[in-house]
Amino acid sequence: MTQSAATQVGRFHAGRMSEGLPRCLDAWRVTTDDAATATRIADLLGGEVQPNGAGGGLAHEVLTAHESVRVLVDGPAALSSHLILWHGHNVAHHCDGVDFLSPEEKKGQPCGCPRLLQDRKNEARKGSGPSPSIDLIFRIAAAPTLGEFRFRSGSWTLAEQLAKLDEALRRVNGPALCDLALELVVYTTRMGRDYSYRKPVLTVLGSPDTVRAETPLTAKSAPQPAPSVPSRRTNRSPGPTTPVRPNPPSPVSVDADSALLRRAAEALGTSGHQETVAAALSAVVQSKQQSTELDQLREQVAHIASIAERALRGESTPRT
Template sequence: MGRLSEGLPQALDAWRVTTDDADVAARVAGFLGGEPQPNEGTGGAGLAYEVLTSRESVRVLLDGPDAVAAHMVLRGSNGIIHECDGVEFLSPEEKKDQPCGCPPLLEDRKLAARDGRGPTPSVDITFQIAAAPRLGTFHLMTGSWQMAAQLSDLTDALERVDGPAVCDLTMELVAYTTKTGRGVCYRKPVVTVLGSPDSVAPEPQPTAEPTPAPAPSAPRRKARPAPEPTIPSAPESSHSVSVDAVLLRRAAQVLGTGDHQETVIAALSAIVAGRQQATELARLREQVGRIAAITEQALQGRDSSLT
């Protein structure tokens, strides 16, 4: 979800994949977009290649609850000084299986970690790309507290599938305004369990194109074109929004979104988050429902464009 560029952390809007295999890098780029390049962003465990994909959501296969490994780690200047599962120590050896003393509530654990008194999550999710399982096994390793909070529900959902599960691995955009009026925008990893490979496609189905209207059988008086619907502009915003039905479908394929509203959200998020305009993003998100509704109405009426 990020990289180090010239020693500085860089947050990304789409998934980054690192590998030591040039062929795998090329095939990942073919499935997920982007171009293989030398791994100059570090943060890839010394792997030689990286692909900055164009996808913020990837459909993957998780082989049951064992595909999710998680523990809590506190590191010091000489390495790990505390490693536990939230209840008992996992290391050092002399403390293994003894109570670790971590607070039972996640919020209390976050406060302890923030003060340097407690460990932080270390989550490793093992998966395959659903559309190309022969590419091999990939890992998502994250210290996200949001992912840690999701783990119990995730493993329960994987157990209910009772076998390999098709999931969507998504970088979900979070945007809000603090009490002091400061805009905050970031992305968090989310795993959504969809079902078994027998019931879920390895890639999201593309949005169907609207059926063209039949040609008239005889010349008719040309009707006066109906006025195009207008969208209220966001306050203090200079951005215009243009949606084309065919492009909307293609955008859904690229973004991995499931409906028009998700596609509009993803597109607006990419524009605004890329410019780090978090405050404007919060305003634009309030307009998304209206944009999506008007888009749906235009598509149902076989209007191929909306401005």
């Protein structure tokens, strides 16, 4: 179907401006001009409605408590992309990677961009080549009558997945349920320092007949606004930790946990559930008391991960 700005009721954002500086967020920020829509977003995703002081032209914003939202995407036409290079407020280059899209006198002519994505990234980093501009139009699966929302991203990681996403949406052959997430990426530099950031990820799940519309609850789903962090990658201080006695997961949650662990392992470059969980916690737990507390926490995590791994293999789990 044709996507129209007239039918869009709001936008999803991975960050916001604060004191003149861009800041990335741990959970989705939603902006809209409609107060009723903003209130409904807060009901669905947590957070509170507040005036949009970060600019962008829309009156209200909600800093939600969800880093993943289940959305309804109406086929491949809802996902579009182009490459653009700005010089100040003027567009210096606008193409689809093969031909110019503007200005009118150049439209349809070869743009001269490199064929390989890595070469395009290198040119963009030097300031001599365009960067991706990706648009996704969707509805919130749990409340489709709210209307359409837009998410715009310049992520090269998302750009790399466009061909696969297009193929997956075509296979559904109709409206597709997807998860739109801000996925945590944690890595260690050669100097041994741990850093983290979040990247937008769209996962095509299937048709509405085979996938539930509600977003599975996560640790972020408490009704509190998501904290913002500077876009420059920094370490985070831990919050208080409460020991939790694990229970054997149900079949549905086992499938979800298995998929989440696989995605985390790919991002962290780890193998095995214990190593993945421990690596993620090692990056998050950073404080002056890190040494003793983290050693104790790792022992607990190893035990929990061992139980989870047995459950995922279908083995019996001894109670402790």
